Amino acid sequence: MSVTAAKGFTAAGIAAGIKENGNPDLALVVNTGPRRAAAGVFTSNRVKAAPVLWSEQVVKSGQVSAVVLNSGGANACTGPKGFQDAHATAEKVAEVLGRGAVEVAVCSTGLIGILLPMDKLLPGVEKAAASLTEHGGEKAAIAIKTTDTVHKTSVVTKDGWTVGGMAKGAGMLAPGLATMLVVLTTDAALDNDVLDKALRAATRTTFDRVDSDGCMSTNDTVLLLASGSAEVTPEYEEFAEAVRQVCDDLGQQLIRDAEGASKDIKVEVINAATEDDAVEVGRSIARNNLLKCAIHGEDPNWGRVLSAIGTTSAAFEPDRLNVAINGVWVCKNGGVGEDRDKVDMRYREVHIVADLAAGSETATIWTNDLTADYVHENSAYSS
Amino acid sequence: MSVTAAKGFTAAGIAAGIKENGNPDLALVVNTGPRRAAAGVFTSNRVKAAPVLWSEQVVKSGQVSAVVLNSGGANACTGPKGFQDAHATAEKVAEVLGRGAVEVAVCSTGLIGILLPMDKLLPGVEKAAASLTEHGGEKAAIAIKTTDTVHKTSVVTKDGWTVGGMAKGAGMLAPGLATMLVVLTTDAALDNDVLDKALRAATRTTFDRVDSDGCMSTNDTVLLLASGSAEVTPEYEEFAEAVRQVCDDLGQQLIRDAEGASKDIKVEVINAATEDDAVEVGRSIARNNLLKCAIHGEDPNWGRVLSAIGTTSAAFEPDRLNVAINGVWVCKNGGVGEDRDKVDMRYREVHIVADLAAGSETATIWTNDLTADYVHENSAYSS
Numbered sequence: 186m187s188v189t190a191a192k193g194f195t196a197a198g199i200a201a202g203i204k205e206n207g208n209p210d211l212a213l214v215v216n217t218g219p220r221r222a223a224a225g226v227f228t229s230n231r232v233k234a235a236p237v238l239w240s241e242q243v244v245k246s247g248q249v250s251a252v253v254l255n256s257g258g259a260n261a262c263t264g265p266k267g268f269q270d271a272h273a274t275a276e277k278v279a280e281v282l283g284r285g286a287v288e289v290a291v292c293s294t295g296l297i298g299i300l301l302p303m304d305k306l307l308p309g310v311e312k313a314a315a316s317l318t319e320h321g322g323e324k325a326a327i328a329i330k331t332t333d334t335v336h337k338t339s340v341v342t343k344d345g346w347t348v349g350g351m352a353k354g355a356g357m358l359a360p361g362l363a364t365m366l367v368v369l370t371t372d373a374a375l376d377n378d379v380l381d382k383a384l385r386a387a388t389r390t391t392f393d394r395v396d397s398d399g400c401m402s403t404n405d406t407v408l409l410l411a412s413g414s415a416e417v418t419p420e421y422e423e424f425a426e427a428v429r430q431v432c433d434d435l436g437q438q439l440i441r442d443a444e445g446a447s448k449d450i451k452v453e454v455i456n457a458a459t460e461d462d463a464v465e466v467g468r469s470i471a472r473n474n475l476l477k478c479a480i481h482g483e484d485p486n487w488g489r490v491l492s493a494i495g496t497t498s499a500a501f502e503p504d505r506l507n508v509a510i511n512g513v514w515v516c517k518n519g520g521v522g523e524d525r526d527k528v529d530m531r532y533r534e535v536h537i538v539a540d541l542a543a544g545s546e547t548a549t550i551w552t553n554d555l556t557a558d559y560v561h562e563n564s565a566y567s568s
Numbered sequence: 569m570s571v572t573a574a575k576g577f578t579a580a581g582i583a584a585g586i587k588e589n590g591n592p593d594l595a596l597v598v599n600t601g602p603r604r605a606a607a608g609v610f611t612s613n614r615v616k617a618a619p620v621l622w623s624e625q626v627v628k629s630g631q632v633s634a635v636v637l638n639s640g641g642a643n644a645c646t647g648p649k650g651f652q653d654a655h656a657t658a659e660k661v662a663e664v665l666g667r668g669a670v671e672v673a674v675c676s677t678g679l680i681g682i683l684l685p686m687d688k689l690l691p692g693v694e695k696a697a698a699s700l701t702e703h704g705g706e707k708a709a710i711a712i713k714t715t716d717t718v719h720k721t722s723v724v725t726k727d728g729w730t731v732g733g734m735a736k737g738a739g740m741l742a743p744g745l746a747t748m749l750v751v752l753t754t755d756a757a758l759d760n761d762v763l764d765k766a767l768r769a770a771t772r773t774t775f776d777r778v779d780s781d782g783c784m785s786t787n788d789t790v791l792l793l794a795s796g797s798a799e800v801t802p803e804y805e806e807f808a809e810a811v812r813q814v815c816d817d818l819g820q821q822l823i824r825d826a827e828g829a830s831k832d833i834k835v836e837v838i839n840a841a842t843e844d845d846a847v848e849v850g851r852s853i854a855r856n857n858l859l860k861c862a863i864h865g866e867d868p869n870w871g872r873v874l875s876a877i878g879t880t881s882a883a884f885e886p887d888r889l890n891v892a893i894n895g896v897w898v899c900k901n902g903g904v905g906e907d908r909d910k911v912d913m914r915y916r917e918v919h920i921v922a923d924l925a926a927g928s929e930t931a932t933i934w935t936n937d938l939t940a941d942y943v944h945e946n947s948a949y950s951s
Contacts, residue, residue, distance in 0.1 A: 229879075230879055231877075231880075231886060232878030261875075262899065264903035267903070298870065298871045401878070403871075403878065478942070487645075488644065491644075491786070492615060492785065495615030506615075516645065519647065520645050520681070521647075557943045563862065563865075564861040565865055
């Protein structure tokens with residue numbers, strides 16, 4: 186399944202020896218055509234890893250034949266040599282596939298500030314190419330894991346065509362985008378501009394609204410490749426919705442696997458004057474460390490929600506704000522509402538609704554609680 | 569010392585029974601004149617506690633005779649009744665002192681969303697008034713503690729005049745301002761406009777740059793009261809510097825007492841194009857949870873510093889960035905610099921220098937590491 190659910194794609198995931206523990210660390214996804222349309226969305230962090238700088242150019246060139254992804258090293262903050270290494274990796278893939286390097290996107294994830302072991306990576310490309318199959322999607326998804334505890338894949342099948350994909354990410358999740366590598370594939374016959382439009386629309390309301398810890402990575406990449414192999418051109422709306430569903434599903438999987446988290450928190454902002462207001466308020470709530478600690482302690486601390494709302498520039502009146510936690514309106518008109526003891530916080534999913542009483546727009550941001558396990562994982566793991 | 573180091577002030581700190589554990593919870597500071605000039609700076613959170621709304625009006629009225637402060641309840645998000653309670657508290661102080669209520673500032677700190685026990689607070693005001701002395705500053709400083717492990721006071725004495733003060737704050741520290749209540753006093757003979765100018769200049773580069781956890785409170789208040797009792801009018805520059813020193817000292821004490829922290833982190837941004845750029849970059853670094861975890865783990869993880877810089881709009885080129893941690897330039901020109909093993913992280917203070925290589929402006933932001941103790945304290949303590 187995964188990236189090989191759609192026809193016209195092969196994939197592989199192998200251990201190249203980049204990770205010292207011998208786990209799979211190199212994935213290859215190949216579009217066998219007949220079309221090689223593509224779109225990409227990249228991190229908005231201004232400190233971009235070498236593979237991001239490379240792959241942005243590849244997507245702009247208009248045709249993507251393959252994506253090579255490695256875990257075990259981010260190739261970020263590695264200077265000119267890092268860029269040469271990303272380029273050399275693409276050249277190697279191009280050579281073994283008989284395509285041009287400018288058609289090969291490169292993604293990396295892992296430690297920042299160290300060069301990749303090219304003596305292991307380049308032979309790994311040959312090994313991966315030799316393992317390519319039409320059923321390799323799952324192995325590819327496994328090979329891109331870092332601190333992920335599970336591999337993440339999703340597929341939506343429609344009438345004669347399919348959108349599928351894989352993702353990795355378990356920390357440093359933040360908008361624009363979460364630290365994630367995502368490769369989506371489809372066998373629908375679509376041009377770059379349609380793919381780009383559908384991909385941007387989908388990521389804007391899915392990955393861009395997954396905010397585990399407010400930190401934005403240097404390597405985030407979401408690619409959508411279209412083989413045209415199904416020989417079907419779906420309506421735009423139907424296709425866009427399928428892409429959105431796959432992105433939403435993968436985004437949810439990222440949140441559920443966030444480092445150290447014990448709660449998945451859905452922050453739903455309603456009755457905002459504008460969608461931008463709703464997103465700003467949702468992010469402010471989702472990034473409030475004190476609230477995230479309170480949720481970890483199963484404490485329906487609505488005062489911290491109001492305190493977070495108050496730091497935004499959104500339209501609202503403090504004495505008209507309402508907050509529900511797991512269905513109980515614990516804050517009404519900016520003050521005490523229903524009995525907070527009624528709030529059942531035992532389950533993993535926590536649902537916070539912030540009613541701005543200022544309009545009719547809405548947005549949902551997903552985040553996690555802040556836990557001692559998060560601290561332990563991120564103080565022990567240099568990334 | 570504290571607020572009674574300057575002449576013309578009395579203070580008291582007593583247990584009114586607001587805190588269930590019987591600890592001191594009510595402080596009173598009185599300006600005995602002859603002048604009653606004052607200035608105030610308040611939280612920029614748009615969800616403001618009732619005492620903030622009240623005290624803003626008091627400062628605007630031009631004369632402040634007394635400040636009454638309680639711990640054990642923030643009187644925030646308490647609706648019209650909460651405002652009535654703040655007003656009634658000021659009325660009670662005015663009654664026992666024989667002044668007008670409009671000259672009495674009110675500060676509260678503690679849990680959000682609960683009404684104050686006025687049946688305990690109002691008798692407490694009488695008890696505090698009966699305890700007022702010229703040596704009551706320390707008791708007042710003790711009575712405003714919440715999760716503070718120590719009380720915080722500071723004094724600067726100049727030629728014939730003094731600036732002193734007290735502060736409380738141990739969490740929810742963030743710019744604009746940190747969750748803090750601060751009362752500063754001086755016996756210098758100065759008018760409101762000079763006090764206001766000096767106080768704003770001081771808080772801008774001290775309390776506003778103390779950012780323990782990125783969370784902004786509903787109750788932050790910094791008041792500066794001048795009695796004129798010393799009958800000296802210092803030069804503005806000298807006075808402003810004395811106020812800045814006291815604010816800086818109290819700000820440092822807040823950082824050193826931040827909830828659960830094991831490291832005090834000085835983030836110094838140098839060679840920025842503008843001071844605003846330097847502050848934006850400093851805040852972004854100071855609020856990066858992943859970096860704060862790394863520092864807790866004594867890991868000189870400069871990649872997380874670059875990743876934080878990259879999320880800002882400041883002027884810089886990624887390949888010209890340099891980062892030093894405790895004096896070792898671990899990142900040079902956006903890539904690997906000196907050996908990170910040279911960085912000694914054993915001590916409580918950690919010094920990060922981020923060189924933007926884009927100008928000559930600088931700013932320093934203080935923060936703390938992110939620890940399991942922070943999570944425990946803030947998941948168990950509803951505030």
